[in-house]
Amino acid sequence: MTDINILRVKKWRMTGIFVVIIGLLYGSSVLTKFNLVEGIESIPGTFAWMVANLIPSAESLENLPRVLESLWETIILSMLVTTTAAIFALLFALMGAKTTQVSHTFGFIVRFIASVFRNIPVVAWALVLVISFGHNVITGYFALFFSTFGILVRMFIETIDETSSDGVEALTSTGASYFQMVFRGVIPDTLPQMLSWVFYMIETNIRSATLVGILTGTGIGFLFDMYYKRMDYGMLGLITIAIVIIVMAIEFSSNYVRRAIS
């Protein structure tokens, strides 16, 4: 095939892909009754509304202690979920990664379990657990724990496989045992990368904790939902601002740590 033909085939393929995507988009908007024009029109309206209504009034500022208390609860929850999930995820990742796995079948099973955990939506966990644990922090803890665990196992496995194969080879050739290889080779090599995933998950979990809170009636999510239903928009503004400040602060500090350790 000549070069011109390759280009022509490529061009046709690109056009085909575009047509398919546009067709899918059109089908999706018909199916969901989504109207792009309506959507674009609603954006300026919403921002105007946010500026006009979401400014916390003096009255809502009196509720600040309550907001901070829920926020504190949410922060603790998301950090605790992430650190405990990271410990379990590390053990599972060591068993699942190609470089460190003990047996093939076992590694496959571990990866499959992790895949199931992360692909069941957090919502499903929250909705099931809320029936037995009630409107309680525990519900949120487990719901977030399962998905965080699943995601971290995947990320840790990728990290181990990508960064540590050379070191492992060098160590095994000097006659190191399995545990020496793991504790002297794999973990020191991959720790900075793993920690940065842990920080990333803390950030993500604060946002997901809001969602889980709406469903399980705990933390800042519950507070938001309550004032949303009461249409107390001053309080909504206050809560939103509080969440924004916290997420940004955590993002900032985790960026700092990430830069310092890598």
Added chain:
Amino acid sequence: MQVISLMQGVKQKNNRIQIKLMTKSSLVMRIVLWSLGAFTLMGPFLLNYGTVDWGTAVSLTLNNLKMMFLQPAFNQITFTGTLIQISITLALALLATVLGAIIAFFLAIFSAKNLAPAWLSNVIIAANSFVRAVPTVLWVLIFAIVAGLGAVACVIGMIFHTVAYLTKAFAESFEELDEGTIEALRASGANWWHIIFGAVVPQSSSYIVSWTFLRFESNYGVAVAMGAAAAAGGIGFDLFMSSSFYYDLHEVGMITYCALIVAIILELISIRIKKKLMAQN
């Protein structure tokens, strides 16, 4: 004694040579690890559990999980109904991802440090981190106040996050572009748009595709959540109804299985795309 004199200048501790050196990064890492560890031990005492009867709750949960995963069944909705609801969820995710990716592409051009002026890129980065700091569900609920609950609020709310996330990812891949290529093009008289479509897009197209698909995968999960928390339709809403209104865990299990299978298929596709693109590079 002779041995020791040979080892002058070598750091020792308890008569053993110190192999590990304390640098700033290892110090920070040690502090971070210790504080995370201490927090993990302390954290459980900082939460207010209210009154949970652990014994009953755990056995109830196990029972619920058994009903959910071992005896799934359709009661309120049918199999076809579930398929339609799942395709609505997928459609919501697709709309948010594709529209978001298009917007993110243009924003990323203006926020990549090597393509745009510094002030513009800083403005976009700051706006992005604000958008990302507000959880998706809050964006959807806020949009719902003006636009009404439904697909419009859901998609627009999800687009906000998608744009913020993808802009960062795209801009990073644009910044990896070789400075020499840009210079060469500029020297040959190419204008700014020529540089974008002649060098930037072809070089980073594989990254763009794989990041976009990764986002599609996570937007599917978000769309399920929005159905439940913001009543935006799709499979999430059915999940919410069958668990919180009908307390029908058999159906929750069935819906979860369906949602899970779709999610795993998406993940497998995404891994395959990533592998293929990596092989190309």
